Amino acid sequence: MCGIVGYTGGREVCPILVDGLRRLEYRGYDSAGVAILSDERIEVCKATGKLSVLESVLIDNSPNGVLGIGHTRWATHGRPSDENAHPHSDCTGSIVVVHNGIIENYLPLKTQLIANGHKFVSETDTEVIAHLVEEAYQGDLAEAVRSTVLRLEGSFALAVICREQPDLIVAARRHSPLVVGLGENENFIASDVPAFLPYTKKVYFIDDDTLAIVKKSGVELRSLDGDPISKDVFEVTWNADMAERGGYEHFMLKEIHEQPTALRETMRGRLSSETADVTLEGLGLSHEDILKLNKIVMIACGTAYHAAMVGKYMIEGLVRIPVELDVASELRYRDPIIDNNTLALVISQSGETADTLAGMREAKRRGAKVLAITNVVGSSVAREADGVLYTYAGPEIAVASTKAYTTQLMVLSLVSLYLSRVRGTISTERDAQLRRALWYIPEQADLFLSEYQDIIGCADRYHNFAGFLYMGRGPNLASALEGALKIKEIAYIHAEGYAAGEMKHGPIAMIDPSMATVAIATKGRTYEKVLSNMQEVKARLGEIIAIASTHDTEIHSLADKVIHVPETEEMLSPILNALPLQLLAYYVAKFRGHEIDQPRNLAKSVTVE
Numbered sequence: 001m002c003g004i005v006g007y008t009g010g011r012e013v014c015p016i017l018v019d020g021l022r023r024l025e026y027r028g029y030d031s032a033g034v035a036i037l038s039d040e041r042i043e044v045c046k047a048t049g050k051l052s053v054l055e056s057v058l059i060d061n062s063p064n065g066v067l068g069i070g071h072t073r074w075a076t077h078g079r080p081s082d083e084n085a086h087p088h089s090d091c092t093g094s095i096v097v098v099h100n101g102i103i104e105n106y107l108p109l110k111t112q113l114i115a116n117g118h119k120f121v122s123e124t125d126t127e128v129i130a131h132l133v134e135e136a137y138q139g140d141l142a143e144a145v146r147s148t149v150l151r152l153e154g155s156f157a158l159a160v161i162c163r164e165q166p167d168l169i170v171a172a173r174r175h176s177p178l179v180v181g182l183g184e185n186e187n188f189i190a191s192d193v194p195a196f197l198p199y200t201k202k203v204y205f206i207d208d209d210t211l212a213i214v215k216k217s218g219v220e221l222r223s224l225d226g227d228p229i230s231k232d233v234f235e236v237t238w239n240a241d242m243a244e245r246g247g248y249e250h251f252m253l254k255e256i257h258e259q260p261t262a263l264r265e266t267m268r269g270r271l272s273s274e275t276a277d278v279t280l281e282g283l284g285l286s287h288e289d290i291l292k293l294n295k296i297v298m299i300a301c302g303t304a305y306h307a308a309m310v311g312k313y314m315i316e317g318l319v320r321i322p323v324e325l326d327v328a329s330e331l332r333y334r335d336p337i338i339d340n341n342t343l344a345l346v347i348s349q350s351g352e353t354a355d356t357l358a359g360m361r362e363a364k365r366r367g368a369k370v371l372a373i374t375n376v377v378g379s380s381v382a383r384e385a386d387g388v389l390y391t392y393a394g395p396e397i398a399v400a401s402t403k404a405y406t407t408q409l410m411v412l413s414l415v416s417l418y419l420s421r422v423r424g425t426i427s428t429e430r431d432a433q434l435r436r437a438l439w440y441i442p443e444q445a446d447l448f449l450s451e452y453q454d455i456i457g458c459a460d461r462y463h464n465f466a467g468f469l470y471m472g473r474g475p476n477l478a479s480a481l482e483g484a485l486k487i488k489e490i491a492y493i494h495a496e497g498y499a500a501g502e503m504k505h506g507p508i509a510m511i512d513p514s515m516a517t518v519a520i521a522t523k524g525r526t527y528e529k530v531l532s533n534m535q536e537v538k539a540r541l542g543e544i545i546a547i548a549s550t551h552d553t554e555i556h557s558l559a560d561k562v563i564h565v566p567e568t569e570e571m572l573s574p575i576l577n578a579l580p581l582q583l584l585a586y587y588v589a590k591f592r593g594h595e596i597d598q599p600r601n602l603a604k605s606v607t608v609e
């Protein structure tokens, strides 16, 4: 997630922009820049790396001025570099833009602009906006921006300044956050409130398809049809720390709640709601490559490994190619059978996990094609793979992985659908069923996250239990393992995830009133089997928390607590089932009074063996 800031008022703008960008650092970034209107010119200064690099450049030549925009870039299109850093300018340097989001139709727009004689200096989608505004500009910046955003498809929160109109910033948003800070004879725009919290607590939270025309004397809001919009001023009560977490107590809770948006952003441009298209830009596999595959080896660690488990279920079920699964630390040392008809599917949020990198390199050395699923553009995994599919979850700050996991499952669903089409192993009706179910996942996640008091009640009741047993079947065996990992890593309670069918082969010995069992029992092929396993637990006085499909009333006779989750296709259910498991772990840890975002002994990225 990039960060944008803007200021217009009576104070020197450069330090305000840099300070604002620093307050947005938690959003993660790989480059930064500012554009300042100074002596009738727009001075642009940008640098790859941390803000300190930009500041060292600004020390020598900090432009004077009272209006400007700034940006921290989380790369999505185009590697981290000075050229790709924002702000981006039009051909003349008179119009400059910063942007957070993804312009899905930037390539056809760029092609047309180049044909019209525009010169591009970056690989980014954002630069297209500057040249579109340049073409549309006829003396009214607000009108030029309005007509430009009407041509954009995808997500954006953008801000534009123009040398010929030195008294205003024009901002607009669709699907990416944008806020306006209302000061005394000065005004601000930003991706998030922390950027200007020291200066004002009066905020407009801008809605989709809204234009904000920001002058130091006042702010005017318009619809994209050009009609005026009136909006209540919101008085923020958060302090700066709380504001970085969007008002949530911990980054983990914020990131749990970001999942509907993260899922939508990860699906955007890849699954069409109008056509049957599944588009995987960056896949790195030709149809010929796909047709000659005889095996897929999945390589990952921790939560990413659990995502790989679901991926195995999806790919074998739809694509009918054998999928081998191994934690990377095992694969790299066991002399795996891999050749040039093998696809190594590498999953890593950070793209820097040592064992995963080593496993990937070993697979590559043995001749495999490598497809990576990662959340970090320019990461080692991304750079070394043959193809990369990004999860657009935005930076995941909490050590306990949440939105990265569910967006990895989203990408795996799309890959399975795509591969099954190329290999002709999916029927038209099954294809349509899955596409429809996948399309509604973000909305179902939103619905689930809108109210979950029952989970907090569960956490309160069970937070002092001696241990947890998580059981699931099919794709939800992975859910059981993931649920157990979550509660282990932040609540420090021993928890074990296992195949429910394994109950009689050992785990049943653990059942007693001090042990809580979490049964993932959403509707699917083995639903009745899981109910039987729950009866075995009940018979031994074990307490059960059931994760069940909405409207499932039968299960209430077996479980002490039931958490209902919207129903979807079984192979997609781990995406939604992850949500209650994440929240249960979070609130158990909270009741136990633990530090949640940075749990003991753990690092966000395990870059050593």
Ligand code: AGP
Binding pocket: 301, 302, 303, 304, 347, 348, 349, 350, 351, 352, 353, 356, 399, 400, 401, 402, 489, 603, 604, 605, 606
């Ligand atoms: C999960 O909550 C943990 N943070 C950990 O298991 C993590 O998933 C694992 O270290 C893999 O990290 P990666 O996805 O960045 O490779």
